[in-house]
Amino acid sequence: MNNELAEQGNIQSLLSKIGEGLDQFLKFDHPDAHLTKDQWMATLNIPLPTQGLGIEAVTDELVTTIIPNGSPVANPGFSSFITTGSTTASTLATTAASIASPQRYMGTAFNFIEELSLDWMASLFNLGSMKGVYSSGGSVANLIALGGARQHAFEQVGIDPSAFGIDRPCRIYASSECHHTIQRSAGVLGLGRNSVKLIDCDSQGRMKVTALQSALDEDLKAGILPMAIVANAGTTNTGAIDPLAELGQIAQQHNIWFHVDGAYGLPGILDKRITHLYEGLALADSVIVDPHKWLGASVGVAATFVKDRDYLLRAFTQEPADYLEGSASQADESPATHIEHSLDDFGIPYFDFGVELSAPCRGIVVWAMIREIGVEGLTSRVVRHNDMATFITKFATNHPNLEVLSTSHLSICCFRYHHESITDLDKFNQRLHRRLVRENVYMPSTTKVNGMLTLRPCYIGARHNQTQVDGLLAAVLRIGEGLLAESI
Ligand SMILES: Cc1ncc(COP(=O)(O)O)c(C=O)c1O
Structure with missing residues (x-):
């Protein structure tokens, strides 16, 4: 079949097939994709097709060959890195937006929700009157925030860095535990990673x-120009939260932009037992959070919040273009005066607050997740995950064959197997981790804490619950005992 109109399939019936395939996938009773790769590669690795198969066949191929060989990231036993599978609400909202409102800047119900959901998050996370912009992930969200910081620092010495570049060395201060996207942002912004x-x-x-x-x-x-102080509200390694109030005060004394990277940890503020650790957030000029981490959004949803969005506008504005029909300039007009059709925008030029012009509606995902379970639901999820990390900390502290290397305030606990007869604990735990992951049931990552290799479960997924903690601890003890017996 090569008729181009064949692509006009019946979405309802096709989505229902995909839905069945995804429900089946989420049972995780299939083998890891690595084990079946000869089969699926043989089917997929074909030369460029001249003729199309039609949408029914494409759907079948998705359901039979591709979905069952997807990633373990959505598996409840997966607790590596800081990523997770999207919730059903997020999946539905993303699908709906891709068809019914493919861009974020027009006057549609979806795009109204863009700003509404940013304001909801500002309120959820105690960000006061900060205003936001969505982007694809923490990497870009940090880049956008530091673009604002660069604008702020150089305007103070009479230079518009977005127009003329920078004319002197400047400095970003971040902890040795900061995410490496801070250095990459410095490179992209022309400041140099160093x-x-x-x-x-x-x-x-x-x-x-x-x-x-x-x-x-x-x-x-x-004589080096201080450009930004970057604090972590939840490091990637251990979930540590920097002393935000003290760092923010130093920034304020010197009029330096204060940025808080809360890509992972900002939702931790919902757990009342640790809300005090976030004191000082009010001093931030910019804060980022990734709904695609702890909130369960599909990958591709991050937000940068700033006290003054005009810094972003001056840092990232595009040159005027006739083909955009002056949409950027519409931002100066009151929305009430210029909206005549939903092809007009709401007067909020998101495309000038960051580095993307075409971009999906991301607010709809945040909206759907908050509408589904409300602040109460999100809070109890965060509390449950923090409790899981605390449980591991207590259990491992009291167990003779386990040791805790980092007690986190958030949902990460770094611990490892321990026995006095083991001469190289790093190597032993590395082997233990490889065996554990190959079992394909419990999949934490490893990291180093104070130079020592450790297991690092990080719980952020909507499907994570205490069962995974109990199973992980039992598996670590079982594999540890087995390895110990082999080496004796
Ligand atoms: C603290 C922190 N900042 C930034 C990032 C980068 O986020 P992304 O992977 O969404 O680009 C991460 C990723 O884990 C992170 O943990």
Whole structure:
């Protein structure tokens, strides 16, 4: 079949087939895709097709060959990295938007929700009157925030860096535990990766305030322009939260942009037992959060919040273009005066607040998830995950063959197998981890804490619950005992 109109399939019946395939996939009774790769590669690895198969056949191929060989990321036993499978609400909202409102800047119900959902998140996370913009992930969200910081720092010395570039060395201060997207952002923004000064952390992975102060004093003496202080609200490694209030005060004293990377950890603020750790958030000029991490959105949803969106506008605005019908300039007009049709926008130029022009509606995903379970549901999920990490901490502390390397305030616990007869604990735990993951049931990652290799379960998924903690601990003890017996 090669008729191009064949693509006009009946969405309802085709989606129902895909839905069945996905429900089956989520049972995780299929083997890992790596084990079946000879089969699916033989089917998929074909030369460029001249003739189309038609949408029914494409759907069948998706259901029979591709979906069953997807990733373990949505598996409840997966607790590696900081990523998870999307919730059903997010999947439905993403699908709906891809058809009914493919862009984020027109006057549709979907796009009204773009701003509404950002405001909801600002309220959910105590961000006051900060305004936001969505982007594809924490990497871009950090880049956008630091673009605002660059604009702020150089405007103070009379330069518009977005127009003229930078004319002097500048500095970003971030902890040695910061996510590497901070350095990459510095590279992309033309500051150079080496402009990021990594500040030492304490044994809990939090930036040392005194070390920041001395680095800053040294740079000020050397005439280096301080551009931003970047704090973590939940490090990727251990979930540590930097002393936000103290760092924010230093930033304020020197009029330096204060950025908080809460890509993973910002939702932790919902857990009342640790809300106090987020004091100081009010001092931030920018904050990021990734709904595609702890909130369960499909991958591709992050948000940057700023006190003043005009910094983003000046940093990222596009040159005017006739083909955009002056949409950027519409931002100056009151929406009431210029909206005549849903092809007009709401006067909020998201495309000038970041690096994407075409972009999907992402707010609809956040809206759907909040509408589905409300603040109460999100809060109890965050509390449940934090409890799971705390449970591991307590269990491992009290178990003679386990040791805790980092007690997190959030949903990560770093622990490992331990026995006095093991001479190289790093190597032993690395082997234990490889066996564990190959079993394809419990899949934490590893990391290093204070130079020591550790298992690192991180719980953020909507499908994560205490069952996975109990199973993981039992599996670690079983495999550890087995390895120990082999080496004796
Ligand atoms: C603290 C932090 N910041 C930024 C990022 C980058 O986010 P993304 O992978 O969505 O680009 C991550 C990713 O895990 C992270 O943990």
